[in-house]
Amino acid sequence: MEKSTFIALLPAIPLFSFLVLALFGNKLSRKATGFIGAGSIGIVALLTLIIATEFFHSLPQIKTYTVVVWEWINAGNLKVNISFSLDSLSLVFCFVITFVGFLIHLYSIAFMAKDEGIKRFFAYMNLFVASMLILVLADNILLLYLGWEGVGLCSYLLIGFWYKEPANGYAARKAFIITRIGDTAMIIGIFILFITFGTVNIHELMQLASAKWASGSSIAVITAALLLCGALGKSAQLPLQTWLPDAMAGPSPVSALIHAATMVTAGVYLIARTNMLFSLAPVVQFAIAIIGALTLLIAGFSALAQHDLKRILAYSTISQIGYMFLALGVGAWSAAIFHFMIHAFFKALLFLGAGVVILVLDEEHDIFKMGGLRKKMPVVFWTFLIGSASLSALPLITAGFYSKDQILWFAYSSESGSLWLWIAGIVGAFLTALYSFRMIFIVFFGESKTLPSFNAGKLMTVPLVILAVLSLIGGFVELPESFGNFHPFSKLIENVLPVVLIKDIGNLEILFQLLSAVIALTGVYLAYIIYFKKPSLSASFNHSHLNRFFEKGWGFDKLYDTLIVVPVVWLSEIDKNDFFDWMNIGLSKLALLLNSLFSITQNGKLRWYLMSFVIGIAFILTFMLYK
């Protein structure tokens, strides 16, 4: 067997375990369910490791492994295979999906132990991993779309996992429908690509596009914009971001895996994968940077105003993906992927930590009803602290510092970068530190308000510890030029993605780093003052109108409700009975009317008949005589 055929096993294994759980789930014990559900992802993680070693060995001669599994569609000139290809970009994604995925699956065994739907849960989770792997391994854009919709389905199923609560169903549908709006734009973009170039293979498409389309040509701009719509929906960026905070209705491991670490970064993957197309459409690429900058600010302010622990993290995720989009927009491709990986570590950690907190406090989500948990649950506290530190990009010791700092630097220094983008990024960084440590101080310090009902077991804490370690040391795979100057990660990524182009502005990087370090630390200090030392300082803001505005996500939900939902519902209500049916009703009424009219003539009176007979003859005779 060719070595490259192994990559087809990556999605195949979780797909198989999904089938086993879906078909024979009710015959399995809870233990067996967890074992199959998490075990299959463990095997895939190991397999990824083996493939990665092999891949590193064959670098730099072979940069892509490809395997064709079967012919999928063959209609007219459309020929599509089920075929996978693996390069350094997909390898990084596979690594995050399988390893972080495995840790989250392990955690879920304990988290879902008492839930009656555990089989359904693991089945959906396995299906998700399979779809996500298909998405990042697909070598053609239609197969990518299959994975893309597959993860959307799993997201829908898992947000609405506790289906008895109607609000959860609403959140699930909202997520599905909003992302589908983006997806529909994306599929039109795919149509244009196929019809113009006659292929759906991503690599060929990109080569052909850069050969045949002029930079800035309208068709390139339209196509890139359409694909971007898909990415915006999936990655919850402005203006399609409103579904993600509500998606927190799902179980915490779901939020960790799907709505933080992997699926929501699919948009980042798509843009990185089709980067050549975006290079041909500089307007669109610049729009990505602007959207990223705006999103990270808007979501940052919203995170600061939330009361629900998971919603804070949700807005934080939107904001951090905003950073990735900012990086993509300024052409800092590898920086975006680097931040994706580090973000997956610390955000999964934070969601899993939040999951433990919420679970032991009996489904308490409000941070103001928590407090003083530092002593009661030390492991969770320390790991959560590390996660928050990494999220706030505390200098030197956390991985988040290295990844975010790179983005901030390129936001200014890259060729399409600007001071304004950097300012947005740095304000966002300040907000991030502030809201992260707001969580820490309110949840873990101060007096305790709710007591934990039990202690989390090893199966839950071990993944936390591992992710905490990764959130600290993960950044050392890429050190800035100002110190260390160590770049294995970007070297790996640059096998696939272009190198970032830097303006000639001299060696200012160290200055920018100092500045962002100071900003982050200031944010932490301010959080310490206003949320711990003197809570009265933040109390007045907590009840202001501005705070409510931020908390409600800047009114986007309300806007969309009035602009779209209400008219659509109205439209369907007014014509429930299908006004075309009046045509039929009218016709039958007419027939009845004619019937009653003509039946007047059938009155049974002989002279009446005779009379009309005579008149008839008179008519005919007159007609014949005068013709």
Place this chain on the structure above:
Amino acid sequence: MILFYLIAILLGGAFLSWMAGRLSAALPRIISLVALTADLILIVAFVLQLDTLNNKWLVDLNADWIPKFGISFHLALDGLSLLMLILTFFLGIISIIISWKEIKVRVGFFHFNLLLILAGIIGVFLSLDLFLFYFFWELMLVPMYFLIGIWGHEKRIAASFKFFLYTQASGLLMFIAILALYFVHGRSTGVYTFDYMQLLGTQMGYTTELLIMLGFLAAFLVKLPVVPLHNWLPDAHSEAPTAGSLILAALLLKTGAYGLLRFVVPLFPSASVSFAPIGMLLGVVGILYGAKLAFAQTDLKRLVAYTSVSHMGFVILGVFSFNEIAYQGVVMQMIAHAISTGALFILAGQLYERTHTRDLNKMGGLWETAPVMGAVGLIFAMASLGLPGLGNFIAELLILLGAFKANVFMSCLASVGLIAATIYSLRIVQKIFLGKKITDWKFNDLTIREKIVSASLVIIIVWLGIFPRTVLNTAKPALQKTLEVQKENNNDNNKTESILDLRFKN
């Protein structure tokens, strides 16, 4: 002769069932099942022994019927009709199985009608003589009228009337058109014949061609149906017994689509092209208007009926795109929609059997009671919204892609239908299976018999989604031929230009 046997077995089975119905209730069921299974085995065995599927006609049966008027008993099978035949026999078997417990009165007569409809349907799929075709077209109608009128729900009489009038009126228009074509061809060549092969390429003026085509279109578009001629469908579907709804949605509608591909496009090459912008517009209107109404319905069967209107809009859009990708999509849509909508009607039937209501507002939270039923419902709701991996996605993808080649604007508008489908499909799942329980019903999940039916449908819809080439390769020669004939005989392409025509220009 195999084609003759296929029809004869069904007709024989029909009369036997009717007579056997006097003896016992089980006998007609068994006879019908045997007849349909025999047909299915016969056709599959026949295809398996063929060396290639690439011939235009896999088998051709041409016998004189009324030679004086140029009427012959001409049946022929190609890839397209082969697919339709297999679909018909398979869903025929399914409809017998699902009626096993549902139909309790006049069982013999029920199966008589059922088999008669199926015989009519396969006759339509096989006829290459227009007179014979019209004969089979009418043969489908009357037994369906009985099926709805006798075994239907509360408002069955009105619904069956509506169905009959719509179909009969439009069928008559087609008959006039057939006669017109017969005479036009006879006058220009001296050969008076109803034979399809000879009528292909008939020379006629543009206006004549257009008028005759409109007669054919009337019958096919009503059957399909197209908005605004769709009103018979929600009533007929929701009032028919489950097997009736299944056959209506899965097979009868497809005869309209088949008619467009087999007759309208090749027989009227220029007129159909000039009709294309209107045709595509009708398709888009159907997609969006059907979806909009589906969203508003509270009666489950009515809702599914309107989704049919929406999905058949894709068929019209595809037919008037005139390229191979779109045509492959149309064939795929005919099959995938038959399976997925059929499955949803079966689900509605199963729910009605247990709860005695079709009102969505009384349902809710049923996943807990019947998880297997929920999973099946979920899968087919996903099929209906076009989730990749299931057959409907391939169909809609190919149609939209083909339509995009022909008319960018229409294709983009039709794509909005994907979002609309998401909204109504998720609503189905939510209203029935999720949320709080509105009524506390206690009932059993699917029985073994029902599980077998659902499982087979699930397997097929997944198969179509991941191995669509089974269907695509079978239909390919027939569709290519259709397009060739259309292109050959279309002498003026200039008429295609119109305001609505926004071809994709690179």
